[in-house]
Structure formats: C-alpha cells, structure tokens
Amino acid sequence: MNHLPLIIQREYLNKVRNKSFIVMTILSPIIMIILVAFVAYLSQLNNNKERTIVVLDESGFLEDAFQSTDNTTYKFIDDLSLDEAKRDTEANGDYGLLYIEDVDDFNELGEHIKFFSTDSPSLMLMSDLENNIQKELSEMKLIEEGIDIDKIKESKLRVNIAQESFVGEKTSKIDSIAKLFFGCAAGYLLFMFIIIYGNMIMRSVIEEKTNRIIEVIISSVKPTQLMLGKIIGTSLAGITQFLIWLILGGVLVSIVSAIFGVDVLQTQPVDQEAMRQAMENTNSPEFQSIVIAINNLPIGNLVVAFLLFFLGGYLLYSSLYAAIGAAVDSETDTQQFLLPILMPLILAVYIGVFTVIEDPHGTVSTIFSFIPLTSPVVMLMRIPFGVPIWQQLLSFGLLVATFLFAVWFASKIYRVGILMYGKKPSYKELIKWIRY
Amino acid sequence: MDNLLETHAVSKKFGNFTALNEVSISVPKGSVFGLLGPNGAGKTTLIRIINQITMPDTGKVILDGEPLKNHHIQDIGYLPEERGLYKSMKVGEQAMYLARLKGLSKAEAKERLQYWFDRLEIHGWWNKKIQELSKGMAQKVQFVVTVLHNPKLLIFDEPFSGFDPINANLIKDEILRLKENGSTVIFSTHRMESVEELCDHIALIHKSNKILDGPLTEIKRTFKSNIYEVGIKSQNDVVLEQELASKFELSKANFKTLGEELKLNVKLNADESANDLLRYLTSRGEVSHFVELIPSANDIFIQAVKNTKI
Numbered sequence: 001m002n003h004l005p006l007i008i009q010r011e012y013l014n015k016v017r018n019k020s021f022i023v024m025t026i027l028s029p030i031i032m033i034i035l036v037a038f039v040a041y042l043s044q045l046n047n048n049k050e051r052t053i054v055v056l057d058e059s060g061f062l063e064d065a066f067q068s069t070d071n072t073t074y075k076f077i078d079d080l081s082l083d084e085a086k087r088d089t090e091a092n093g094d095y096g097l098l099y100i101e102d103v104d105d106f107n108e109l110g111e112h113i114k115f116f117s118t119d120s121p122s123l124m125l126m127s128d129l130e131n132n133i134q135k136e137l138s139e140m141k142l143i144e145e146g147i148d149i150d151k152i153k154e155s156k157l158r159v160n161i162a163q164e165s166f167v168g169e170k171t172s173k174i175d176s177i178a179k180l181f182f183g184c185a186a187g188y189l190l191f192m193f194i195i196i197y198g199n200m201i202m203r204s205v206i207e208e209k210t211n212r213i214i215e216v217i218i219s220s221v222k223p224t225q226l227m228l229g230k231i232i233g234t235s236l237a238g239i240t241q242f243l244i245w246l247i248l249g250g251v252l253v254s255i256v257s258a259i260f261g262v263d264v265l266q267t268q269p270v271d272q273e274a275m276r277q278a279m280e281n282t283n284s285p286e287f288q289s290i291v292i293a294i295n296n297l298p299i300g301n302l303v304v305a306f307l308l309f310f311l312g313g314y315l316l317y318s319s320l321y322a323a324i325g326a327a328v329d330s331e332t333d334t335q336q337f338l339l340p341i342l343m344p345l346i347l348a349v350y351i352g353v354f355t356v357i358e359d360p361h362g363t364v365s366t367i368f369s370f371i372p373l374t375s376p377v378v379m380l381m382r383i384p385f386g387v388p389i390w391q392q393l394l395s396f397g398l399l400v401a402t403f404l405f406a407v408w409f410a411s412k413i414y415r416v417g418i419l420m421y422g423k424k425p426s427y428k429e430l431i432k433w434i435r436y
Numbered sequence: 437m438d439n440l441l442e443t444h445a446v447s448k449k450f451g452n453f454t455a456l457n458e459v460s461i462s463v464p465k466g467s468v469f470g471l472l473g474p475n476g477a478g479k480t481t482l483i484r485i486i487n488q489i490t491m492p493d494t495g496k497v498i499l500d501g502e503p504l505k506n507h508h509i510q511d512i513g514y515l516p517e518e519r520g521l522y523k524s525m526k527v528g529e530q531a532m533y534l535a536r537l538k539g540l541s542k543a544e545a546k547e548r549l550q551y552w553f554d555r556l557e558i559h560g561w562w563n564k565k566i567q568e569l570s571k572g573m574a575q576k577v578q579f580v581v582t583v584l585h586n587p588k589l590l591i592f593d594e595p596f597s598g599f600d601p602i603n604a605n606l607i608k609d610e611i612l613r614l615k616e617n618g619s620t621v622i623f624s625t626h627r628m629e630s631v632e633e634l635c636d637h638i639a640l641i642h643k644s645n646k647i648l649d650g651p652l653t654e655i656k657r658t659f660k661s662n663i664y665e666v667g668i669k670s671q672n673d674v675v676l677e678q679e680l681a682s683k684f685e686l687s688k689a690n691f692k693t694l695g696e697e698l699k700l701n702v703k704l705n706a707d708e709s710a711n712d713l714l715r716y717l718t719s720r721g722e723v724s725h726f727v728e729l730i731p732s733a734n735d736i737f738i739q740a741v742k743n744t745k746i
Binding site for chain 2: 215
C-alpha cells in the first residue's frame with residue numbers, strides 16, 4: 001500500500017501551519033530588508049559627512065594639488081606658523097591639518113609632509129591625499145624633464161579586449177561577471193537550502209522519536225517510505241517558503257526603497273554607474289552588453305542542470321540529515337554527526353567561490369565538481385562558464401549513485417535508530433546497525 | 437483449534453546478542469493471548485516481528501494461514517509500549533491520519549471515529565491538540581486509533597500503563613468486547629492480575645526462549661500443588677493440629693475468616709483425594725473454609741522463571 005502521498009501531505013501541512021514557520025516566513029524578508037536598507041542608509045550618511053582640511057603649504061609647490069569636493073573642503077592658509085595653525089584647526093573643529101614644509105627642491109618634498117588630526121584619519125582620506133600629491137609632483141617632474149603633459153594625456157588610449165571563443169561565441173568581462181553571479185547564486189541557494197531544510201527534516205525525525213509516535217507509525221508504513229515522505233514534504237514546505245520570500249522580498253524592496261530613498265539593490269558600487277546609465281539610455285553599450293551577457297549564458301543547460309543538481313544534492317544531504325535524526329535522541333546529540341556533513345558542504349562553497357572564480361576549468365574545481373558531496377554546489381557554479389556535457393553527465397551519474405547509496409544507508413540507520421532510545425550511539429554502533 | 441497467528445522457530449540476533457531463540461507460539465482465533473516474561477526477555481522483539489517492524493533472521497510467521505506479507509499490516513492493530521502522538525496536531529486530524537495510514541478511506545475513518553469518540557465519551561476533544569490533553573486522555577485516543585480499522589489481530593503492549601483504575605477498567609471491558617466481536621488479542625504485560633482476568637492462553641518468554649505456553653487453565657493444572665486451605669473449629673486445636681501433622685504435610689495458612697478457627701494449609705499426598713481430607717475433617721470438627729489453592733499466574737510466572745536455567 002502506498003502511503004507516500006498521505007505522509008507528504010501531513011508533513012507539508014504540519015510544517016506550513018506551524019506558527020514559527022509562518023512567523024519566520026513573514027518576518028525573515030522584512031528583517032533582512034530593513035537591515036540591508038539600514039546599513040545602506042548608514043553608509044550613505046557616513047559618506048555625506050562634510051569635512052574641512054586645513055592646508056598649510058610653506059613650500060608653495062602644491063597649491064593646485066587639492067580641489068575641494070562635495071565632501072571635502074580644502075582651506076589654504078599661509079600667514080600662520082605651524083603651532084598657530086594646529087591650535088586654530090583644533091579650535092575650529094576642522095578635520096585635520098596638512099602641513100607641507102618649506103623645501104627648495106620639490107624632489108625632496110615627498111618626505112616633508114605631515115598630517116595632524118584629533119583622531120587618526122581614515123585610510124581613504126590618507127590615500128586620497130597621497131594620490132593627489134603624488135600626481136602633482138609627478139607632473140612637475142615631467143615638466144622639469146621637458147616632457148609635454150598634454151601629449152602624455154593624448155597618448156593614453158582606451159583598451160577593451162574583445163573576447164571570443166574558438167567557435168565564435170563573443171564574450172566580455174561583463175559576461176564573466178554575469179556567469180559568476182548566476183553560478184554563485186545557484187551554489188549559495190543550494191547551500192542555504194540544505195542547511196535550513198536539512199535541519200528541519202532532522203528535527204522532525206527527532207520529534208517523532210521523542211514523541212514516541214514512531215512505533216505506531218511504522219507499524220503502518222515502511223520506514224523508508226516515512227523517510228522519503230518526510231524529505232519530500234519538508235522540501236515542498238521549503239519551496240513554498242522560498243517562493244513567498246521571493247514575492248514578499250520583491251514587494252518589500254520597492255516599498256522600502258521608496259521610504260528610505262535608498263536603492264537597496266544598488267549598494268554595490270561596481271556596476272552602479274553602468275546600471276544607472278543603462279536605466280537612462282537603454283541603447284548604451286553597457287546595457288546591451290549585459291543583455292548579451294545574459295543571452296550568452298547557456299540558459300537551457302543552466303536550467304536543466306540547476307534542477308537536477310539542486311534536487312540531487314539536496315536529496316543526498318537531506319537523507320543524511322534524516323539518518324542523523326534517527327540515530328540520536330535529542331538535538332544536542334547531533335553535533336558529532338553534523339560535522340562530517342557540514343565539512344564537505346562548506347568546503348564546496350569555498351572551492352566554488354575561490355577556485356571557480358579563478359579558473360572554472362582548473363584541476364581543483366574540476367575534481368571537486370565530480371566528488372558527490374561537493375559536486376552539486378561546485379558544478380552549479382561551474383556550469384555558467386560552460387562545462388562539457390560528458391562531465392555534467394558523469395558528475396550527475398556519480399551524484400545519483402551516491403544518493404541511492406545514501407538512501408540505502410540512511411534507511412538502514414533509520415530502521416534501527418528510530419526504535420533505539422536512551423543511549424547516544426557511536427560511529428561504531430552505527431556501522432553495526434547497518435548489518436542488523 | 438484454528439490458529440490466527442503462528443510463529444515457527446523465530447530467531448533474531450542483534451549483533452552478538454540473541455533476542456529471540458527459535459520461539460514458536462500459536463495464537464488461537466478469538467482468544468486473548470498473554471505474552472508474558474520479565475523485562476528484556478524478547479517480548480517486544482517478537483511483537484515487532486509480528487508487526488513487520490523488524491525482520492526475523494530465521495523462522496516464519498503465519499497470519500491467518502498465510503506467510504506474513506506487507507498487506508497484513510491492515511489486519512493488525514498495534515498499541516506499542518513506547519507510545520505517543522504528535523503533540524502539536526489536533527486529536528481529530530491525527531486520528532484521521534493514522535486511520536488512513538491503516539488503509540481506511542476518509543469517509544470511513546470519520547464515521548468510525550465519531551462512533552468511538554461517542555463511545556468513550558471523548559467527543560469534545562476533536563479540535564484539541566494532544567499537548568492540551570493529560571497522559572491518560574492521550575492514551576484513550578491512542579486506544580481508539582489502534583482498534584479503529586477493525587483488525588483481526590490486536591496487539592497490546594502494556595495497555596494499562598498510564599491509566600487510572602476507572603479508565604483501565606473501561607479499556608479492559610472494551611478489550612473483552614472486541615474479543616466477543618471476533619477479534620484475537622495478544623496482550624503483553626507484567627501485571628499478572630490482568631492476565632488472570634483476561635487471558636485464555638499464555639506464553640512465557642524468558643531470556644529469549646519460550647519456556648511455557650498453553651491454555652491458562654491447563655497450565656494452572658500442571659502447576660497445582662495439591663494444597664488446600666482449611667479452616668476448622670474443634671474442641672482442641674493443638675491436638676487436631678498434631679493429628680493432622682502426622683498424616684499430611686502442613687504449612688502456615690494466610691487467609692482471613694470471620695471467626696477464631698484453626699487455619700492451615702494442608703498438602704495432600706498423591707494417592708489421596710480432596711474428599712478423603714474433607715471427610716476426615718468433618719469428623720473432627722466444624723469446617724468453615726475449604727478451598728483448593730490454585731496457583732496464580734504470578735506464582736506460575738515466578739516459579740517457571742526460577743526453574744529455568746538458561
């Protein structure tokens with residue numbers, strides 16, 4: 001008799017109707033977005049802070065080096081001594097005093113500049129100042145050597161290397177960024193999904209044990225069926241939650257950005273300019289190249305591979321989580337068994353982020369995209385960069401084989417474990433259970 | 437006699453530990469079968485094998501003339517010793533779920549649940565969560581769920597633990613009623629007084645082996661010790677006791693009467709009948725109490741376990 005649909009239905013409804021699940025579903029995106037908006041708002045505040053820097057240039061070489069901007073005002077003084085200037089600056093509450101000593105040769109000037117301030121100055125500001133001075137001095141040096149600066153400026157040519165594969169696919173840097181984004185998003189999504197819902201499955205198995213209902217249930221259904229029902233039911237609840245988050249997130253982003261006046265999505269400075277231009281003028285080359293980049297992605301392959309690897313990886317891990325739940329009596333006992341599961345998962349994400357970005361087809365990332373416990377995450381990150389079909393098939397084949405093994409293993413542990421109470425089992429005992 | 441359930445030389449090992457060693461039992465149709473034994477004897481393992489929760493290493497189980505198969509799950513109602521319900525689920529919903537796992541349709545399950553909830557007067561609980569109920573109340577729900585699908589075979593593992601005397605009686609009556617309606621009941625317990633009241637047949641399992649089985653009355657007959665409790669009023673108790681002691685084996689009696697008489701346990705020799713003793717006694721005084729001492733299930737249990745050296 002097939003009770004799987006019934007079990008799935010109960011698990012799903014039980015999860016979805018659970019109060020903490022509902023609260024989490026609604027509150028998480030709200031909290032997340034408020035947090036992000038708050039941080040964005042704060043960093044904007046910080047950037048907008050105006051500061052005045054007093055410049056005492058006794059040498060007279062650097063009068064043109066500093067241009068006041070919106071945030072930073074340079075105030076030049078020349079009739080005060082250093083001590084007076086320091087006193088005045090502090091008294092006026094200005095940010096700091098830049099003191100340039102009087103030297104005859106500007107070649108030596110670089111070593112004779114000091115900055116005084118109440119608190120130690122920000123790194124950004126100091127490198128700004130250094131850059132400005134360096135630029136000015138370099139130009140002066142060039143003039144001294146008799147070189148025409150305008151010619152140098154003219155000689156700076158813009159370079160944009162056009163990338164093309166041997167089969168004629170055109171790619172670009174934005175292309176790579178898009179690939180990276182899709183790869184990382186997919187890998188990270190899987191990682192989060194496994195952690196959140198794997199744990200949920202584990203807890204629900206433990207709950208059945210602590211409630212002592214397990215024996216009643218498995219006198220009606222096969223343990224393997226119960227386990228699969230749990231995994232599928234919880235996953236469906238997870239997908240529901242994710243969809244709600246997606247919709248709610250979208251709605252909230254637009255509301256919050258309206259309220260705070262912050263574009264939450266554009267806190268990253270990298271593409272901000274390109275994005276804004278793209279918004280203003282859809283014909284701009286940047287926007288076109290983004291569209292091309294997205295079009296260039298192997299969308300069909302990406303979608304299919306995403307579904308398969310996501311499913312395979314998730315099911316593999318969740319059966320292991322279920323086995324852990326069956327092996328222990330309470331959540332506090334799970335630590336020793338969770339570690340070996342979490343290690344490959346975290347390893348996969350690190351490898352994904354560091355080596356795949358560096359070289360998506362390098363040895364390390366290729367190998368780890370075959371090892372079953374890491375392959376779902378790493379492979380998902382690699383696929384946007386184009387992975388030969390045979391590699392994908394091999395990796396998926398290995399994943400499915402491991403998944404089947406894991407289900408077999410987990411159901412063995414499950415069968416025995418759910419009826420064991422009291423003692424926390426050791427690994428040795430778990431191996432013994434398999435032979436029961 | 438027709439047997440509903442038979443196990444043939446069922447063995448089960450867990451690693452090096454033998455939980456069951458070639459245990460064969462026969463449960464007659466329509467009987468209440470007591471499965472007795474000290475803690476850790478292997479009762480629960482045997483019950484789990486019957487429920488197909490664990491598989492036996494060797495031996496086979498026959499239910500209603502057929503080797504045990506998957507579909508037999510619906511023919512069995514099992515109340516485990518380790519029992520519980522989903523705490524955060526509502527009573528009605530949970531009962532429906534468990535009933536449907538046993539193969540009942542939605543409508544059937546609902547109808548029977550109404551009937552049973554009315555019968556046990558727990559109708560108002562339908563929308564309550566289990567965590568709002570007391571332990572005894574939850575047990576009642578559990579009992580209903582166990583018997584709901586009208587199984588041929590009912591297995592109760594320590595059914596009365598957690599019940600107060602009133603509810604224990606209620607459940608006992610229900611078990612007897614189910615038996616009258618044709619169900620066969622296997623009943624595992626340490627509580628011997630309930631064995632006396634309920635069981636027709638018993639099997640005693642000790643240290644993974646079956647050491648005793650059969651109809652309860654027959655077992656009692658083999659265990660009877662030919663001892664009679666005697667209460668008698670005579671002119672001279674001391675003389676009478678001495679006279680009796682010369683003829684029979686005597687021991688101190690432990691029963692209560694209203695008067696002040698001589699109380700003795702008299703053990704008959706193999707060639708004497710109860711009538712002989714009674715005739716002799718009536719000639720010596722006024723007999724107020726004369727009862728054959730039948731071994732209680734408790735005595736049999738203790739004695740059988742003591743006699744077995746495994």
